[in-house]
Amino acid sequence: MKILIAFATLSGNTQMVSEHVADHLKGLSHDVTIMSQDELEPTQMNEYELVFLSSSTWGDGEPNPTSEVFMEKLKTHTEPFGAVKFAVFGLGDSSYAHYCGIVDRFEELLKEKGKAPIVESFKIDGYPEDEVLAQANAWAEKAVAAAV
Numbered sequence: 644m645k646i647l648i649a650f651a652t653l654s655g656n657t658q659m660v661s662e663h664v665a666d667h668l669k670g671l672s673h674d675v676t677i678m679s680q681d682e683l684e685p686t687q688m689n690e691y692e693l694v695f696l697s698s699s700t701w702g703d704g705e706p707n708p709t710s711e712v713f714m715e716k717l718k719t720h721t722e723p724f725g726a727v728k729f730a731v732f733g734l735g736d737s738s739y740a741h742y743c744g745i746v747d748r749f750e751e752l753l754k755e756k757g758k759a760p761i762v763e764s765f766k767i768d769g770y771p772e773d774e775v776l777a778q779a780n781a782w783a784e785k786a787v788a789a790a791v
């Protein structure tokens with residue numbers, strides 16, 4: 644399957660998880676591209692069968708700055724998406740009032756575009772240890788299965 648993982652990170656955690664998931668899916672023979680959301684134009688997402696949007700929450704439930712810019716582009720993107728499907732994962736910390744607020748925002752935005760995520764989004768609480776990385780891989784496999 645042709646897959647894009649488009650991440651946004653501030654201190655590197657989301658990039659690390661995204662790269663881990665990308666390597667895992669490549670190991671399962673998928674054609675995986677990974678890039679930062681600041682390199683991505685919304686129209687490019689039509690080139691993929693499945694797009695993972697990953698990001699972290701900062702401030703008081705705010706998107707990190709890279710996602711903030713990308714979300715603005717997505718909001719004003721009027722061209723309809725084709726067959727591409729979406730899944731969302733995010734990093735945060737449940738000690739904050741708006742835990743993984745970015746995930747909720749991406750879900751809402753995708754729904755507005757008629758492209759609700761095909762699986763329940765995956766939220767990572769705190770620094771992603773090995774066990775969580777394995778869970779992220781398993782979740783990504785479920786998303787791929789749902790996209791077939």
Ligand SMILES: Cc1cc2nc3c(=O)[nH]c(=O)nc-3n(C[C@H](O)[C@H](O)[C@H](O)COP(=O)(O)O)c2cc1C
Pocket residue numbers: 651652653654655656657658698699700701702703704705707734735736737739740741742743744769770
């Ligand atoms: C100043 C600060 C504010 C944060 N605010 C939130 C928040 O509102 N909600 C949340 O879920 N996580 C919050 N976090 C946790 C980060 O999202 C978490 O550390 C994440 O792993 C960072 O990922 P990144 O390195 O990809 O940016 C905050 C962290 C810091 C340092």
